[in-house]
Amino acid sequence: MRGLMMEYQLTVPSILRRAETLFGKKEIVSCLPDKTIHRYTYSDFAKRSKKLAVALYELGIREGDRVATLSWNHYQHLEVYFAVPSIGAVVHPLNIRFSPDDLSYIINEAEDKILIVDQVLLPLFEKFKSLVSVSKVIVIPQTQELIPKEYLNYEIVVASGDESLFQPFEGDEYAAAFMCYTSGTTGKPKGILYSHRSILLHAMSSLLGCCDIGITERDVVLPVVPMFHASAWGFPFNCTLVGATQVFPGPHLDAGSLLHLFQTEKVTLTGGVPTVMLSILNKLDSDPHKYKLFLRIIMVGGSAVPRFLVKSFDERYGIKVLHTWGMTEISPLGSSSITTSKLANASKEEQYDHAMKQGMPVPLVEIRGRNEFGFIPWDGVTMGELEVRGPWVASSYYRDTEPSTKFTPDGWLRTGDIVVITEDGFIEIKDRSKDVIKSGGEWISSVALENALMGHPSVLEAAVIAVPNEKWMERPFAYVVPKEGKTISFDDLKEFLADKFAKFWIPEGYAIIEAIPKTSVGKFQKSALREKYNKEHVSV
Ligand code: AMP
Numbered sequence: 001m002r003g004l005m006m007e008y009q010l011t012v013p014s015i016l017r018r019a020e021t022l023f024g025k026k027e028i029v030s031c032l033p034d035k036t037i038h039r040y041t042y043s044d045f046a047k048r049s050k051k052l053a054v055a056l057y058e059l060g061i062r063e064g065d066r067v068a069t070l071s072w073n074h075y076q077h078l079e080v081y082f083a084v085p086s087i088g089a090v091v092h093p094l095n096i097r098f099s100p101d102d103l104s105y106i107i108n109e110a111e112d113k114i115l116i117v118d119q120v121l122l123p124l125f126e127k128f129k130s131l132v133s134v135s136k137v138i139v140i141p142q143t144q145e146l147i148p149k150e151y152l153n154y155e156i157v158v159a160s161g162d163e164s165l166f167q168p169f170e171g172d173e174y175a176a177a178f179m180c181y182t183s184g185t186t187g188k189p190k191g192i193l194y195s196h197r198s199i200l201l202h203a204m205s206s207l208l209g210c211c212d213i214g215i216t217e218r219d220v221v222l223p224v225v226p227m228f229h230a231s232a233w234g235f236p237f238n239c240t241l242v243g244a245t246q247v248f249p250g251p252h253l254d255a256g257s258l259l260h261l262f263q264t265e266k267v268t269l270t271g272g273v274p275t276v277m278l279s280i281l282n283k284l285d286s287d288p289h290k291y292k293l294f295l296r297i298i299m300v301g302g303s304a305v306p307r308f309l310v311k312s313f314d315e316r317y318g319i320k321v322l323h324t325w326g327m328t329e330i331s332p333l334g335s336s337s338i339t340t341s342k343l344a345n346a347s348k349e350e351q352y353d354h355a356m357k358q359g360m361p362v363p364l365v366e367i368r369g370r371n372e373f374g375f376i377p378w379d380g381v382t383m384g385e386l387e388v389r390g391p392w393v394a395s396s397y398y399r400d401t402e403p404s405t406k407f408t409p410d411g412w413l414r415t416g417d418i419v420v421i422t423e424d425g426f427i428e429i430k431d432r433s434k435d436v437i438k439s440g441g442e443w444i445s446s447v448a449l450e451n452a453l454m455g456h457p458s459v460l461e462a463a464v465i466a467v468p469n470e471k472w473m474e475r476p477f478a479y480v481v482p483k484e485g486k487t488i489s490f491d492d493l494k495e496f497l498a499d500k501f502a503k504f505w506i507p508e509g510y511a512i513i514e515a516i517p518k519t520s521v522g523k524f525q526k527s528a529l530r531e532k533y534n535k536e537h538v539s540v
Helices: 012-022 042-058 075-086 100-110 119-131 154-160 196-207 230-242 255-264 274-286 307-317 348-355 446-453 490-498 526-536
Strands: 027-031 037-041 066-070 090-093 112-118 136-140 176-181 191-195 220-223 245-248 269-272 297-300 320-326 333-336 366-371 384-389 413-421 427-432 437-439 442-444 459-469 473-482 509-512
Touching: 012 042, 012 075, 012 196, 012 230, 027 042, 027 075, 037 042, 042 075, 042 154, 066 075, 066 100, 066 119, 075 090, 075 176, 075 230, 075 245, 100 112, 100 119, 100 191, 112 119, 119 136, 136 154, 176 196, 176 230, 191 196, 196 230, 196 333, 220 230, 220 255, 230 245, 230 320, 255 274, 274 297, 274 307, 274 459, 307 320, 307 348, 320 348, 366 413, 427 446, 437 459, 446 459, 446 473, 446 490, 459 526, 473 526, 490 509
Parallel strands: 027 245, 066 090, 066 112, 090 176, 112 136, 220 245, 220 269, 269 297, 297 320, 437 473, 473 509
Antiparallel strands: 027 037, 176 191, 320 333, 366 384, 384 413, 413 427, 437 442, 459 473
16 A cells, blocks of 8 residues: 655755745855855845756756856855756766866766856866867856856856746656766766755755754854865755855865854854864964854764864864764765764763764664675674665766676675774774775774874874785885974884884884875875885885
8 A cells, every 4th residue: 555645756946945935034155266255145045046047948958967067165056056956957066176187087978068167267177178078168257357258157147047937847856966976096086976865865864963963044054075075065955955054165265264254154063074174273273262163063074083183172162073974975974973872971081082983874874894704793893894875875876887896786885994883883984995904914994093193292194004014914104294393203103102002003114294195175195195105115
């Protein structure tokens, strides 16, 4: 017997409709490239998104067509996020930190029809323009300079759309709405296609109080994470669904500019990778009384959170750092390090230890771990590769022609993350499968060593890689960036690590470098360090 509930499709325009109906007066704030602040209401946003949707339709965009963006985080990008899926087309944000070669490869593979680009990013577009064949380029005006004649002006396009002709997509909720490419450091980037349904369910789940994120209408949310990376972790969708005030930093991602916006806009929740939050902490520490902050949560993910980051924000500024884990393939939220009833009364130090874990899967995401002996026990000790499934987990890659090793025969995604799972169902990532160090048959977690090293008072950043060793096969080697004006000796570091790890975990060697190379989304790029090591054969 079928249930007798309505067949209500979970689609992106339903989010827009809700925001317009209920939160029309709430604000969306953007810091523009010239640092001026743009403000408008959800009402303005909905009107302009609908006008843009109609205009794009008139420019030839139809269901399933891809519309790419090359943009920072700002209100016009948000409009595109909603306008494109609202006519059944697919919005495809491009990672502006990809190389021109990768960008042209992606645009051609995705067969993007229209490209919407920030005027300040035109120099980047010019680098690969001749390699791509989009039918139209729309430029978002941001400077006094004239927009070249061969391009359309975004504002003129929006103005041309007749809102009364807006017909929201009401088709199949499984239709594609959003596309993003992985920022993997090996091989070509791969396309992931989010559906209307997966976007809605992901937004709903991330909003649940049980994930400890709990964004509400009262929140003022500033996503530091770019809208070109895994849909800015879904903030544009979940914030719009609940009518939270949204604050976009534009291209101004330095700690000073972010702290200024946190203060002036009374931001209550932000999210980004640990490296950005580290720079914010350092800036705050350099003058602790300069900023008055209203932040209740800093959501951190993308890489493991160093313990001292959690402790320092809590102890010195009363701000909770919430550790989350995800992947582009998972829309991206997979787990969050919630404070369970068991932990609520634990000591602060225990809570900080706990915050190092990537957390419990969010509702509807299922997890399991597997090693060469089969599924791992949930004992917090046995390591294995994490596998996941759920309604916002990719089932395959876009146009993947080779048989993918990323999916198990029974349809779970193999994450490539080596984890232990505790008896309470908390994931702790020990490494990426390609980064884990296998020394004398035992696994050493490079992440654990890095986090410990970054807790040393003179260390700004540290990354640990596996280097070849005749006796042990592999040994850990640490690259360390000292804090400004500090010097560090190897013996000092060894001593610092001695009481924290088994002897065989302590790195064999180390080298000081100016900065750890980063990926396009701000994670440590260990492949570059491995290349560096191989080139230089650094040994101590
Ligand atoms: P991306 O698709 O670029 O978001 O990268 C996904 C990968 O980032 C995951 O498979 C993990 O290896 C890593 N990652 C994401 N969040 C965390 C975290 N909280 N701790 C450690 N690694 C993480």
